[in-house]
Amino acid sequence: MEGQWWAEFLSAVLRAATPLVFCALGVLVCERAGILNIGVEGSMLLGALAAVLAAVYSGNPWMGVVAALGVGMLGGMILALLTVYLPADQVATGIAFNLVCLGVTSFVYKLLVLGGVQLMAPALRAVRAPGGPVSLLDLATAVTPLTWIALLLVVLIWIFLFRTGPGLLWRSMGESARAAHAAGLDVHKVRTVAAVVGGLLSALGGAALTLGWVPTFTDNMTMGRGFIALAAVYFGRWHPGLALLACLLFGAGEALAFRAQALGAGLNPYYYLMLPYVVTLVAVGATGRAIGPRDAGKPYPRG
């Protein structure tokens, strides 16, 4: 294989992995604080739609990113209200949130494009267009800034969670909320912040999918990527670096699935297209039983 093939392959891997990395980080920060972020798919959809709409109407893709952050924050606050303050069952709430977001985003988009042409937003462009030839040295310029932001966030979140005092306190909420409370920490406040940060990051994943990849919106355009991010966190044992690895693995599977068709081995395309899912399953299976934060998903009643 030539260097150009590898460069194209790696840039495809990074493009596919970027939305997943944001979402996986969103799930991870929530679960480390004791909240199951099943609603990641819904937050991603909200972010994807808000990013496209804001970019279309402002003409600036970065305004789209800001809008995605805004709706992500709102979604996180709703989830916090439901799961932290009521507190409702986190799995049921997450599923309901995903379904509502699917309906709301489809409905809003249908209203906005009715009778008009498909909305195409200005995209966050890579310095070098993804369709063009790249070499290994060009890789840094073949992806959008959001990819580099995602990689940077992996490092920052790892430092925060595992190398700082507040990070230790954050993790204690996920391990034993009762003990954290006994130590004088406000469990509800920290979990609220976690839900909002999780919403922000998940919505940013949606923005990466649209503005960083295909600058338009279609119904259910996340196509289960939020759930792949959930699997990546479990595979990565709630560690940012390993979750990144899982996202890259899935991205590699997806990029390889298409390239395998091009290589023409004469197999049915379905064999190739299942590759990313098989890779994910094998990876999750190979890692054995992953034990997450002990209090993740357990509501902590007030008073």
Added chain:
Amino acid sequence: MSKRSTGRRLLAGLLVLWMVGMLAGCGAAEEQAQEPAAEEKPKVRAAIIFSIVNPARAGGWDRADWAGIQLLREQYGWEVTVAEGVPYAQTAATAAGYAEKGYDLVIFPDAGQTEAFFEVAPKYPKTWFVMMSMCEKLPNSPRVAAWSPDLYAYGAMVGLVAAKATETGTIGLIGGVPVPALITLFSGSIEAAKLVRPDVEVLTYFVGDWVDVAKHRELAALQIQEGADVIFPETGPGTLGCYEAAKAGGAKIIGFAWDMYEDAPEVIITSVIFDKPRMYRDLAEQFMAGTLEKKIVHCGPEYFGLADFRGSLPEDTIKEIKDLVSQLQKGELIIPVVIHEEIVGK
């Protein structure tokens, strides 16, 4: 249990109910037609079931159907109820529901609904069930009909355009799901392209679904990297990803089934139009005249055409393409029928 806890649980329950209610309200994919006034002559009531949502803005195939629906409403005054986003597994139940409600016709726009067509039609012999897609035989029921396009001929028309438009000599065909209809269509494209340009290379890849725009983009970008400068995406809403890849990679697109120019004016050369409104007009005329009968209408090249090129190619190339298409429509250009099963492997 404290009063406070009970109150919170009640509030949680209400919120979940509200969310489900929102979902039902937002996701309700059915557009209800108005009831006719009592003194008016009863209108023809038809229902059409789409497997995708928002057909008016989806891929070309569904847009062509949408134009047909508008024709039924505006020119013939029919009440047409549209069900969107109905999974194939629920199509039969949805169609049965319309038949139970006394609809005159139930229309299936998608060959993927063939199983439902065969399942539901024999149970409701008083309702007309019509397939507006590729159909080889009809269910055992007196009121069934189909307008079945010759997808090989359609694909051949695409192949003629692509082979004449390509500069690199490599053209890309992108399919959503490797269904038999697509194998037929792409086979026509391959044979026609090779007939007018024997050295042409045809890349045929499948995305695995009709809707994932990101995957569509990746696959189109891959074809561009492999030298394709003209791409024909025969898929659904995911087509937008192909447009985006073409913009980034400097390739051109042939629109599928409907004039797709407005979606991506920078990259659409032309569209190979599928005159579905004509099929719907045939249906309406025959139904209203009482001459609709159990049969399959085979829609050949006379139902296909080219959208305006809008100066996307040199004049002489456009003329060459139009001449070839005209010959195909008149039966003067014979494309050998070879089905390329190998494009979907083993």
